[in-house]
Amino acid sequence: MLFFSRWKAAAILLTALAVCLFAVPNFFSDKVIARWPDWAQRHIVLGLDLQGGSSLLLQVDTGAVRKERLQAVDDDVLRLLRQARIPFTGRAIIGSSVLVHITRPADVKNAIDKLGTLSQPLSGVMGTTGQRSLDITEKNGQITLTPSDGAFTERIRQAVDQSIEIIQRRVNELGLVEPSIQREGVDRILVQVPGLQDPTRLKEILGKTAKLDFRMVDLTETPEQAIQTHPPADSEILSGSKGEKYLIEKRVLVSGGDLVDASPGFDQRTNEPIVNFRFNSTGARKFAEATQANVGKPFAIVLDNQVVSAPVIREPILGGQGQISGNFTVQEASDLAILLRAGALPAPLTIVQENTVGPGLGRDSIMAGERAAYVGAGLVIFFMLVTYGLFGVFANIAVTINVAMIFGVLSMLGATLTLPGIAGIVLTVGIAVDSNVLIYERIREEVRAGRSAINAIDAGFTRALATILDSNITTFIAAAVLFYAGSGPVRGFAVTLGVGILTSLFTAFTMTRLIMAYWVRLWRPRTVPI
Amino acid sequence: MRLLRIVPDNTRFDFMRFRRISFPISAILSIVAISLYFFHGLNFGIDFVGGTLVEVQTKAGPADLAKMRATIGALKLGDFQLQEFGAPDDVLIRIPEQPGGDKAQEAAVQKVRAAFGDTVTYRRVEVVGPSVSTELLSYGTIGLLSAIIAILFYLWFRFEWQFALGAMIANVHDIVLTVGFMSLTHVDFDLTSIAALLTIVGYSLNDTVVIYDRIREMLRRYKRMPMPELLNVSVNATLSRSIVTHVTVAMSLLALLLFGGQAIRSFTATMMFGVVLVGTYTSVFIASPILIYLGVGTGRMGGGEEPETPPAAAAAGAQSPQTPAPAPARPASARRARTRR
Numbered sequence: 001m002l003f004f005s006r007w008k009a010a011a012i013l014l015t016a017l018a019v020c021l022f023a024v025p026n027f028f029s030d031k032v033i034a035r036w037p038d039w040a041q042r043h044i045v046l047g048l049d050l051q052g053g054s055s056l057l058l059q060v061d062t063g064a065v066r067k068e069r070l071q072a073v074d075d076d077v078l079r080l081l082r083q084a085r086i087p088f089t090g091r092a093i094i095g096s097s098v099l100v101h102i103t104r105p106a107d108v109k110n111a112i113d114k115l116g117t118l119s120q121p122l123s124g125v126m127g128t129t130g131q132r133s134l135d136i137t138e139k140n141g142q143i144t145l146t147p148s149d150g151a152f153t154e155r156i157r158q159a160v161d162q163s164i165e166i167i168q169r170r171v172n173e174l175g176l177v178e179p180s181i182q183r184e185g186v187d188r189i190l191v192q193v194p195g196l197q198d199p200t201r202l203k204e205i206l207g208k209t210a211k212l213d214f215r216m217v218d219l220t221e222t223p224e225q226a227i228q229t230h231p232p233a234d235s236e237i238l239s240g241s242k243g244e245k246y247l248i249e250k251r252v253l254v255s256g257g258d259l260v261d262a263s264p265g266f267d268q269r270t271n272e273p274i275v276n277f278r279f280n281s282t283g284a285r286k287f288a289e290a291t292q293a294n295v296g297k298p299f300a301i302v303l304d305n306q307v308v309s310a311p312v313i314r315e316p317i318l319g320g321q322g323q324i325s326g327n328f329t330v331q332e333a334s335d336l337a338i339l340l341r342a343g344a345l346p347a348p349l350t351i352v353q354e355n356t357v358g359p360g361l362g363r364d365s366i367m368a369g370e371r372a373a374y375v376g377a378g379l380v381i382f383f384m385l386v387t388y389g390l391f392g393v394f395a396n397i398a399v400t401i402n403v404a405m406i407f408g409v410l411s412m413l414g415a416t417l418t419l420p421g422i423a424g425i426v427l428t429v430g431i432a433v434d435s436n437v438l439i440y441e442r443i444r445e446e447v448r449a450g451r452s453a454i455n456a457i458d459a460g461f462t463r464a465l466a467t468i469l470d471s472n473i474t475t476f477i478a479a480a481v482l483f484y485a486g487s488g489p490v491r492g493f494a495v496t497l498g499v500g501i502l503t504s505l506f507t508a509f510t511m512t513r514l515i516m517a518y519w520v521r522l523w524r525p526r527t528v529p530i
Numbered sequence: 531m532r533l534l535r536i537v538p539d540n541t542r543f544d545f546m547r548f549r550r551i552s553f554p555i556s557a558i559l560s561i562v563a564i565s566l567y568f569f570h571g572l573n574f575g576i577d578f579v580g581g582t583l584v585e586v587q588t589k590a591g592p593a594d595l596a597k598m599r600a601t602i603g604a605l606k607l608g609d610f611q612l613q614e615f616g617a618p619d620d621v622l623i624r625i626p627e628q629p630g631g632d633k634a635q636e637a638a639v640q641k642v643r644a645a646f647g648d649t650v651t652y653r654r655v656e657v658v659g660p661s662v663s664t665e666l667l668s669y670g671t672i673g674l675l676s677a678i679i680a681i682l683f684y685l686w687f688r689f690e691w692q693f694a695l696g697a698m699i700a701n702v703h704d705i706v707l708t709v710g711f712m713s714l715t716h717v718d719f720d721l722t723s724i725a726a727l728l729t730i731v732g733y734s735l736n737d738t739v740v741i742y743d744r745i746r747e748m749l750r751r752y753k754r755m756p757m758p759e760l761l762n763v764s765v766n767a768t769l770s771r772s773i774v775t776h777v778t779v780a781m782s783l784l785a786l787l788l789f790g791g792q793a794i795r796s797f798t799a800t801m802m803f804g805v806v807l808v809g810t811y812t813s814v815f816i817a818s819p820i821l822i823y824l825g826v827g828t829g830r831m832g833g834g835e836e837p838e839t840p841p842a843a844a845a846a847g848a849q850s851p852q853t854p855a856p857a858p859a860r861p862a863s864a865r866r867a868r869t870r871r
């Protein structure tokens with residue numbers, strides 16, 4: 001147990017040194033580190049509870065994604081059946097399927113063939129899964145099209161990816177520093193912005209879907225009449241910003257997706273804040289066609305299903321440019337421009353969890369953590385010295401290297417350090433000492449039982465190491481479970497505890513033994529000084 | 531240099547004798563703890579029941595709690611709590627989960643911000659909506675249960691089933707009493723509390739495994755020693771290590787408790803209780819004697835009461851220092867096989 005070949009000793013020391021070196025970048029500011037090579041830049045990230053900042057957990061409205069998918073299928077069914085000139089009735093969205101009834105039985109097979117083109121094979125991680133995106137069944141001329149679960153999951157995943165991109169753009173427009181935007185689970189996104197004190201504006205910007213449509217106002221009825229009876233099949237009732245009702249066609253003439261630029265400005269005549277916009281060539285063409293065909297009629301600018309304004313088309317707009325006015329304040333116009341530039345979210349986002357920590361609390365937490373760490377370490381070091389004397393010194397050296405290695409590993413992982421994380425490190429110091437205590441107490445026993453000094457030390461190590469392994473593994477299992485079951489700061493605790501256990505196992509099996517081995521070799525003791 | 535020896539060498543306390551007292555006491559305490567949980571309840575934090583937590587620091591001197599209470603009361607946000615938090619100008623406001631789903635929580639925060647405006651700095655704002663809170667609660671509970679089960683399997687693999695069961699009973703005992711403590715002291719029960727409970731689980735097992743390891747070694751070495759005496763010898767042998775380790779961990783925790791700040795106060799307090807309980811009581815008075823009741827070492831001479839075999843056996847055993855390396859052999863079944871002959 002006490003024999004270390006020169007190679008083995010060197011390997012152990014070098015490994016420990018290498019890991020500890022990874023902790024070095026933490027002592028330098030970001031500017032200095034930026035000049036080092038990539039692999040040397042990894043450092044511990046301070047959690048928001050230590051740094052101060054805001055964290056928002058956003059949920060993608062999967063219901064809206066489903067509805068949109070069904071609507072798309074519905075539109076496709078209409079298009080395909082009309083193209084094929086197949087008469088049908090009763091086209092409707094019921095539950096999570098689209099139903100349509102084919103009038104002539106003879107057409108059914110043809111209809112199914114045509115509609116079958118809508119269904120595509122789904123691919124998973126390992127190639128095609130064998131599932132199709134759309135399940136099509138038929139009974140007595142009634143065709144039911146149901147998007148499969150796999151298709152929904154895929155669509156949700158795409159929606160989350162798209163949302164992350166758009167959030168990234170919006171957050172950048174706000175000029176926020178180093179935001180972190182990540183997927184969390186299947187349908188959630190975690191946005192973390194260090195240093196942000198008041199996330200109110202951020203929440204407003206992220207809360208709006210910003211779906212912009214240009215549609216015609218339906219003049220066949222007044223809104224009041226339409227509310228009394230049913231609105232016509234292809235129109236719907238929408239409200240304006242002050243609650244006034246409009247009857248708007250469902251058909252979208254041009255959508256915000258074709259916008260190429262949007263900027264806030266002021267109306268030349270009235271000086272009220274407005275948003276100037278510009279379409280790409282497709283959008284410009286559609287806009288030109290729509291305005292040419294509808295001179296003299298009002299068209300509605302709809303934002304997130306609310307009518308912003310409904311001006312009358314005075315002349316055809318061929319240049320693809322225009323302005324939106326709707327009683328905006330300067331801030332509202334500016335925000336709308338940001339939203340339009342960044343693009344519309346594929347589905348609405350709801351904030352399900354929010355966490356903001358001010359810098360004052362962050363600083364206090366760091367100070368408290370540091371103080372507790374120093375006092376705790378000091379007490380432990382003192383106690384070990386008093387109880388085990390020289391061997392206590394060895395143990396203290398081993399534990400110090402242990403803590404340095406913990407920081408090294410955390411740096412390598414780029415892990416986040418939270419206040420519970422610091423508590424985890426302090427706790428690990430106490431637990432790491434246990435390994436050494438087990439060894440030393442065993443050595444004492446062996447001495448009492450009559451062994452010579454070197455044999456006692458050797459036997460102490462041999463007997464104790466199995467126990468050390470067993471006891472540490474059980475704590476490690478607890479830490480691992482905590483990592484999976486927890487989130488945020490608790491995860492930080494699980495990480496430091498787990499890493500601490502691994503490094504303390506390493507130092508118990510190597511460091512203490514190494515120090516002891518060299519001491520024995522150099523001093524050749526007759527008696528054990530504990 | 532005279533070193534500190536808290537525990538003298540060769541102690542010979544008869545710990546197992548107390549099992550007739552410790553088991554009933556533990557049973558009663560557990561029942562008390564469980565009834566505390568059901569009748570007194572736990573102070574669930576917003577992590578598990580949803581709601582909003584706002585920690586503010588008044589800019590102009592100590593906080594006027596009555597006035598602040600009136601301000602928030604006027605907002606009609608339900609049954610809120612307001613209390614001083616660590617310093618006279620530091621106030622913690624807790625607003626219950628608002629009806630209306632996730633969006634309503636946001637509205638509540640805005641109202642609070644508007645009500646206080648610039649008169650305070652916001653040290654911390656935490657909002658947990660209904661969807662997340664139910665998840666956190668289930669994840670936390672499942673986590674706790676799966677940890678216990680995972681460790682049970684690991685112990686079953688390393689020791690025999692009686693040891694695994696004994697450890698699990700001791701563990702559950704620790705958790706039940708700690709939950710009772712948390713109910714009694716009304717500390718915040720949130721995610722960090724689950725972290726504390728899981729750490730106590732790990733630490734409790736750590737300690738139990740050390741003693742069980744020694745018991746296993748003793749079982750192999752002294753094939754004729756009756757169980758109570760064997761257990762006493764094992765516990766006495768590991769006593770020195772246990773005390774030193776428990777003192778060390780307690781010191782680390784004490785530092786955290788005194789200096790770690792208000793933010794993790796509930797966490798450190800819970801840990802302190804659990805660790806002290808484990809260290810001084812459970813491993814010695816519950817986990818070890820329970821092996822007798824689980825049938826470990828039946829078939830030994832005097833399977834129960836009188837410590838007949840003289841301690842000279844211990845000295846005799848020490849002359850032959852080579853104990854066989856831990857083999858996958860199952861000592862209990864081997865012993866039973868022998869006595870059947």
